[in-house]
Amino acid sequence: MSVSQRAWAPPVRDGLGVGIAAGLAGLAFGTSAVTAGLSVAQASVLSVLAFTGASQFALVGVIAGGGNLAAGVAGALLLGARNTLYGLRLSDVLGWRGVRRIVATHGVIDETTAVALAQRDSRDARLGFVTTFAATFVCWNVTTVVGAVATGHVGDITALGLDAVVPAVFLALLWSRLRHGNRERWVALGGVGIALGTTTFLPAGVPVLLAAVAALIATLVASTRRPETLVRAR
């Protein structure tokens, strides 16, 4: 295959499309972070080190609400734990070892996983992963800085509707899961109920953590229904 044919292969196209789009949301992150009181440096460090959108937005949300920082960090890490699951899947599919695996590890997020797992073979998965990682990393970090710096000059975040972008990002991430099945919808409902029910009397960040109880209940219910468990009970 010639170089020009490889350059626009599906994994590269997917990777660029997803990566750039997701990366541009960094603008909303940079803006939210500075509005919440972080410095440009703090927003940048978060984007470079954590490099996982939902966790970053969640932490910034707690900071903005003046809530318990420890709870905010815990919530961010709990959200980040899904990248652990992705890694378990990806390390097989990508099959890298040594330095390449170490570097690739930083890029394990929703978008890179989605593109990599959608490809047909290991070689395309690697290409998709690398493209998505590169595109997302560059765009996300550049726009974080742009958003953070520009916030000082942009008069009103709410006038531009940028405060609505954050929940929209969460909704987009959740959407495909909600279409999955009833169980996901019930857990989502449970999560919302727990959070809204406790937010008036618990410090910011804690209601979100409590919402994980809905997931715990769903897991325990599912495990009691599992065939192995039923057989043992008999």
Add this chain to the structure above:
Amino acid sequence: MSLWIAIVVTGVGCLLLKVIGMTAPRRLLDDPRVADFATIVPVALLAALIGLETFTVGQSIGVDIPRVAAIGAAAVALTLRAPFLVVLLVAAATAAGLRAIGVG
């Protein structure tokens, strides 16, 4: 906990979580409950975050109409399978537009 500590712990913590996933033995997934919980927990958390952003103003239950409308518009865009960026633009434009005409 100072802000910098929270940021660094979050950043390094998130990185470590990725490292664990990429370097851990597959045996971790052998207990179905672990995998199950880890798969479903983001649903609960993301839903909680969306619910809080939509139906609270500060620490109390309340409705900011332009924001609620923006999230609703995002939901419509998602139903219509709009690309990610379009969904974000729709949300921002809805909120901005409603506020511009004096709603909320």
